[in-house]
Amino acid sequence: MANPNEVLTPKLTPAQFNRLGQYIHTNYGIQMPESKKVLLEGRLQKRLKANKLENFTEYIEFLFSNEGKTRELQHFIDAVSTNKTDFYREPHHFKFLTEEYLPEFARSNSRIKIWSAAASSGEEIYTLAIELREFMEEHKGFSYEILGTDISAEILQRAAKGIYEEKRVEIIPLHIKRKYLLKSKDRNNKTVKVSRILQQNIRLKTLNLMGSLAGIPNDFDIIFCRNVLIYFNRKVQEKVINALCTKLKPGGFIFLGHSESITGITAPLKQIAPTIYKYTS
Ligand SMILES: C[S@@+](CC[C@H](N)C(=O)[O-])C[C@H]1O[C@@H](n2cnc3c(N)ncnc32)[C@H](O)[C@@H]1O
Incomplete structure (x- = not known):
């Protein structure tokens, strides 16, 4: 009863x-x-x-x-929206960026523009910022710009705060943590905050990838569009991928998530490594 x-x-x-x-x-x-x-x-x-x-x-x-x-x-x-993300998620992307892409890129360019198109709570953009800051130390005069967008305004507010539980940053090497993450003064507060320097050169904006991308510049060197296409069907994936291509410089790159691919999609991209594609137009 x-x-x-x-x-x-x-x-x-x-x-x-x-x-x-x-x-x-x-x-x-x-x-x-x-x-x-x-x-x-x-x-x-x-x-x-x-x-x-x-x-x-x-x-x-x-x-x-x-x-x-x-x-x-x-x-x-x-x-x-489902916002699962991590620092150094899919580390081969960051390895490719710093070991293969950047040394070549910096030979003829002094500024790189990267768009994280499903930035979630910011771990992806701050991982990029760490890697780019480290690269800058070895390459004086080099600089970067990162745009982070996501459909969820709430999750972007978290990204803007840049505060993370200590256990979420365990993957980051200690010397890097010491350099870019600030521990709370309150010992009971088990969080860290990204340093002010890491938050420089980053712009955040709410954006629906299904909507108009008119307000987005079209001169990116790299677009990270990771682990969002999996929520879309093929038709929507094709539409989004082609819209992203229009935002790349000739020869620019798109990085997708580990379970995403452009198989069966018509787009001006050539695969150059697993989940890494070059704009060929
Ligand atoms: C699983 S997270 C991926 C985060 C990060 N790129 C990564 O790989 O760790 C997917 C993100 O895509 C966002 N998203 C879902 N649909 C979207 C859309 N139509 N336009 C823009 N962002 C969207 C969600 O809000 C969520 O933060």
């Missing part, structure tokens, strides 16, 4: 899940198969609570209202 005091957790009906799934796919490219229903439901239950709404009928009505579009849509996007 049901307990009359029990608070029932709101559930998404199949029709509601389909409606939200369609919306997410059409607007953000992210696929929402049936297997993601429980995940989406769980994440959105928090949004119901935050908005003091009783059920998903009320939430959906609010989300698509004019008020909801200005007040809730960004929170909805934050809840929908």
Whole structure:
């Protein structure tokens, strides 16, 4: 027998899940198969609570209202996106960058422009900044610019803060940590903050890769677009990859995530190493 005091957790009906799934796919490219229903439901239950709404009928009505579009849509996007990332994730990319790409590049260039197109909470851009700072020490006069974008404003706020739990930076060599990460003065606070110097030359911006890229410069040397295409279907991947190509300098590079490839996609790219592609136009 049901307990009359029990608070029932709101559930998404199949029709509601389909409606939200369609919306997410059409607007953000992210696929929402049936297997993601429980995940989406769980994440959105928090949004119901935050908005003091009783059920998903009320939430959906609010989300698509004019008020909801200005007040809730960004929170909805934050809840929908999966932000898993790490410092030095897929280390072969950074090895390639510092050992093969940069020495050659610096022969004829003094400034590199890199775009991290799904920057998440910032670990990717700060790993890049560390590697580029280290390279600069050996190559006086060399400099860099990093643009970090992501669809989630909330996750970019975390990137801007640059504060990470100590266990998340364990992978970084000690001498590098000492140089670029600041420990909290409070011994009980097990976090570090990236140094001010590491935050220089970095610009962050909210951006949907499915939307217009008009505000993005078109002279990048390298684009990191890692571990975001996996959420898209082939058609969307092709659209995004080709849009990214228009933002590269001739001969520029795109780095994809470990399980992503351009197999079956028509794009002006040539693979030169696993998950590393050169713009050939
Ligand atoms: C799994 S994280 C990858 C982070 C980092 N690039 C890495 O490889 O560690 C994927 C990121 O893509 C973002 N994302 C998802 N859909 C997007 C879209 N349509 N436009 C821009 N960013 C998107 C998510 O918010 C999330 O932060």
